[in-house]
Amino acid sequence: MTSMTETPGRRTLSEILSQPRSWRECLNALDRQIPAVREKFQSSAEALFVGCGSSFYVAQAAESCWTHLTGQKARAAPASELLLYPELLAPKPNACRPVLISRSGATSEILKAAEWLEVERNIRTLAISCSTRPPLGQIASQSLTLTPADEQSMVMTRSFTSMLLGLELLAASVAENHAYRDSLQRLADQTEPLVEGIRAGVESFVAAHEFEDYVFLGQGPFFGIASEAMLKVKEMSCSYSQCFHTLEFRHGPKAIVSPKVLVTFFLSETGAEAEREVLEEVKGLGGVTMVVANRPERAVRRSADHLVALDLDVPEFARPAAAVIAAQLLGFYTGLKKGYDPDRPPNLSRVVVLNNSRPVGNLKEKS
Amino acid sequence: MTSMTETPGRRTLSEILSQPRSWRECLNALDRQIPAVREKFQSSAEALFVGCGSSFYVAQAAESCWTHLTGQKARAAPASELLLYPELLAPKPNACRPVLISRSGATSEILKAAEWLEVERNIRTLAISCSTRPPLGQIASQSLTLTPADEQSMVMTRSFTSMLLGLELLAASVAENHAYRDSLQRLADQTEPLVEGIRAGVESFVAAHEFEDYVFLGQGPFFGIASEAMLKVKEMSCSYSQCFHTLEFRHGPKAIVSPKVLVTFFLSETGAEAEREVLEEVKGLGGVTMVVANRPERAVRRSADHLVALDLDVPEFARPAAAVIAAQLLGFYTGLKKGYDPDRPPNLSRVVVLNNSRPVGNLKEKS
Structure with missing residues (x-):
């Protein structure tokens, strides 16, 4: 290939x-x-x-x-x-x-x-x-x-x-909100020097572990990031990967926690305390954890098998874009390790074009 | 236990x-x-x-x-x-x-x-x-x-x-909409004689197959059903299980399709044609399929490794409750086969009560 x-x-x-x-x-x-x-x-x-x-x-x-x-x-x-x-x-x-x-x-x-x-x-x-x-x-x-x-x-x-x-x-x-434009510029400037460290950390972590399943958890603006992380790992490495709202994980999904499952937390500051409880419960059940957080407190550091601390001086809602980088790299290095070429994932095409040009649902076709 | x-x-x-x-x-x-x-x-x-x-x-x-x-x-x-x-x-x-x-x-x-x-x-x-x-x-x-x-x-x-x-x-x-109340009553009456057949069919299907991963797909009112099906299989059998909007499955998630993955379709009539295309694509990629549909056409029957045809004389939006039964039984028999007691799944409790009684997020505690 x-x-x-x-x-x-x-x-x-x-x-x-x-x-x-x-x-x-x-x-x-x-x-x-x-x-x-x-x-x-x-x-x-x-x-x-x-x-x-x-x-x-x-x-x-x-x-x-x-x-x-x-x-x-x-x-x-x-x-x-x-x-x-x-x-x-x-x-x-x-x-x-x-x-x-x-x-x-x-x-x-x-x-x-x-x-x-x-x-x-x-x-x-x-x-x-x-x-x-x-x-x-x-x-x-x-x-x-x-x-x-x-x-x-x-x-x-x-x-x-x-x-x-x-x-x-x-x-x-x-x-x-003109100050927000400046914080997005700051996000770019402050993330740039972090990227190589995140890359090297994830590369080593992937090399040292074997997982069968991947779970990604986030709340608020981080739920969409957990969803995208799920898809990156699936696309680039053909792994079983799932996402949930962090607190939803206690309501049933935690049944699958085991040392063969990597549970990644995108921690917010708004929900820090409640989310940390879930992190500690997953550790207690024998799960392996990756944590992406801005300025994680000591209890979080203790429960993280791999920690990505961003330390960005921007509002919480400006940080999700930076948080997803670690998951992109997780998918990338897991794919390489499993022998795939992340540039050309199996089964996928760059743009999804329906074979069928007939109307879909209630939609009339353009003439 | x-x-x-x-x-x-x-x-x-x-x-x-x-x-x-x-x-x-x-x-x-x-x-x-x-x-x-x-x-x-x-x-x-x-x-x-x-x-x-x-x-x-x-x-x-x-x-x-x-x-x-x-x-x-x-x-x-x-x-x-x-x-x-x-x-x-x-x-x-x-x-x-x-x-x-x-x-x-x-x-x-x-x-x-x-x-x-x-x-x-x-x-x-x-x-x-x-x-x-x-x-x-x-x-x-x-x-x-x-x-x-x-x-x-x-x-x-x-x-x-x-x-x-x-x-x-x-x-x-x-x-x-008073007619709708009658259709819910009809749903109960018409589903009752189907249940034993659905049970026996799923029991045999589970006995004859081994899967590593489960995917559930639905659109509109069936998306919540796909989500619940995902959770039932996870809770009762500790299996990796996921759910997506049916057409979303083509946009990346299909990367994991293989003979070890069971993909279950909750087919609607509203979106029948577009959903059937996804079903046929999954079969083409080598996936094993279970289909829950009301009155499936021949092309659907051909692509279903296990078919649950409900044939209910009620509106589409009244059918989701009946559609989920097959997935409950899939979780149940898969759990039994893996040696679990579905009455007492591992890691779970009947009611989730937070350990921590301190305020969550912006919420003040009741005094």
Whole structure:
């Protein structure tokens, strides 16, 4: 599968490590694009973030950040729910501001969702993508384009974090919270010198352990990060991986804890005390733990088999993009160890295009 | 662990098989209780369904059924999100109707959520539980109590389906859709003669196969069912099990498909064509499939290694409760085969009570 002259995963690794630079370039590119779109979001309409796969997890994280920053309601949905059960999301003109998220801007389900909203429901949409001239841009009324974040490899890494930061920047702009733009710039500057240490730490940890199953836990803005971490490990290493809200793990899922299971905690500060209880319970049940936290207290350090301490001087809701890097690297090195090429995961394609061009659910096909 | 006179899983199996009878008894009990509470839900306020574990998955399924039946917006959330990040769900008096779901009415997180809503936010709540005199009933303003659905065993089976039907009945009552009550009664009558066939079929299927991992897929009202199926298999058999929106499975998760993975589809009719494409793709990738559908067409039958055809003469949104029975039995027989007692799963307790009584997140403790 791998050509003789190419190291497996070369492109993916370089894209993971390039994230802080990508964030900086995207923030600059967005400064020029955001003024034209922010007005549309200054009503009390609910923001509806829609995506597939990693882009759906961008939507989940953006939902939290949006409500936190703007005080407006927000909702994340996979594009398939909007296509198959549009009545359940009940998007009404003027009561709903859909944001369609797609790295390529070419995923069939997103194109169909955009067309249904714009043409059938007469609802104006905003597209966010990393591709120049994406097909989505021709359907959506407005676009944000993050070309510096586009990737050569199959799995989304810097496009995930960059589109999330892009939506945070939009939320901050809508809320006229100018200090938040500076904190996103600071996030890029402060994460850059950390990346090599996170990489080396995860590489050693993966080399020293064998796991059969991976669990990722997070609350609030970190739940979307736990979801994306689950997908990265699955895509790059074909491992069984799952995600839950941290406190939900006690309500049944903890049945699978064993020394063969790695449980990764994305710890918040808001929920620190309750989340630490779950961490200590997992240790008590014989689980192995990885902890990603900002400034973990001693009790957390004691319960972490591998600790990633970020020590970032930015608000909690600006940190999720930095927290996911360790999980991207976990998927990457686990994949390499299992003999896969993370640049070319089995079963996957870069853009999911439906074979079938007939109408989906209630959606009429464009003629 | 098991006493000499007791067959492992005896109580759980009997509770699984008793579901149609439990539904009938609960519908009758609710006919007397619902008139007193339906008025509170006849505003345009958003319904907020809150639970932990299986009760959170009741909330997910109820969210879809509620919007379908009433046309009102609804949202499901784990109690932990309401406790740790209350601002993200932004419940405002008169704009939010919280429904707190708990079999025992004694789960710490639900009690704290109820108290925060009622006392701190001055928002009236409705509790739904299966226990007589649950502690939750003293905090919530109103209650629905489904005592016929209560269980002796640890995992929730008939309490899950009965509380879901209870919330569907409330939605139908709010919508003044009287025909829907009859369809729920029909669901009980028509499911009763199917249960033994479903049981025998799943028992044979489990005896004949070995799986390392379980995936459950559903859209719309079946997504909450896929989530609950994931939890049942995990709780009763300590297996790795996951759930996704059916079409989301193509966006990365399909990387893990192999003959060692059982992929279970809860097929809808609304999304039949798009969902069948995913089913056929999983078969093409070498996966083993179980399909739960109402009246599956030939192409579906061809792609199903094990088929549960319900053939129920009730609306699609009334069928999810019947669809989950096969997955409860899958968890049950897989657990028995792996040497566990499904009445007493490892690591779990019947009611999750936090060790720590200090405040969680922004929540003040009741004095």
